[in-house]
Amino acid sequence: MLEVFEQTNNAVSVVELVERLRREMNKTTVYRILERLEDEGTLHSFTGKNGLKWYAACKECSPSHHLDSHPHFQCRVCGKTECLFIDISIPPVSNYKIDSAELLLTGQCKDCLS
């Protein structure tokens, strides 16, 4: 399972993971392992443009501190999805206690820009 994330810097959708691991393990098992890896701080998840769930390897996450304010990019053309290691400053919102921020940028990646 983790090999998938070691081979790429991109995020991987659960749908693709289930497909790629079809021979090795059951769909339910994929979901359960992903949940565990996220709890452990090895992976983090986010929701793609279409509402599908994506996972990516954590670089600077811990079990308690997940993906704070690092955005994700999803290419409208090829679907490639990846973490962007730039800092987004979330302005404080009065009267709200913000726990997490999820920023999804969509557009065209460099490969699809030609």
Next chain:
Amino acid sequence: MLEVFEQTNNAVSVVELVERLRREMNKTTVYRILERLEDEGTLHSFTGKNGLKWYAACKECSPSHHLDSHPHFQCRVCGKTECLFIDISIPPVSNYKIDSAELLLTGQCKDCLS
């Protein structure tokens, strides 16, 4: 349909809309009208924490220019979801052409902070 959005400043999930309009129109019709209203620039949509679709009235949207960089807030406790009218500056990302940005903040709203 639009009355729902006139009565509140909050966003409304499609699920809730279907439920509230159950007597007046079919589920399919709700989806179709929402799609039309979004095309026309009357409403804009975004994806909630759980992957469900939400709609909110447009204040400064046009058919071509939707919800650019205005974030949404979703309360972890009561589920209330609303537009935040603060500007988020998306730093330019080299080699990427960013078309849209969707920022979802989650936490506790003022009513649930007691």
Next chain:
DNA sequence: TGTTTAATGCAACTGAGTTGCAAAAGTAAG
């Protein structure tokens, strides 16, 4: 070896969103 606990498989289910098609409602001539 037996017992307990955790990990997996499988099948059936849930629920949001979609699709195809037919019925209804609206629009515009003739």
Next chain:
DNA sequence: CTTACTTTTGCAACTCAGTTGCATTAAACA
């Protein structure tokens, strides 16, 4: 009014990501 045409709606069936219950297997450990 009536016919022809277009748009809107309802309904049922479907798709598909994600979940659940339960039985089976594998690990851990006494």
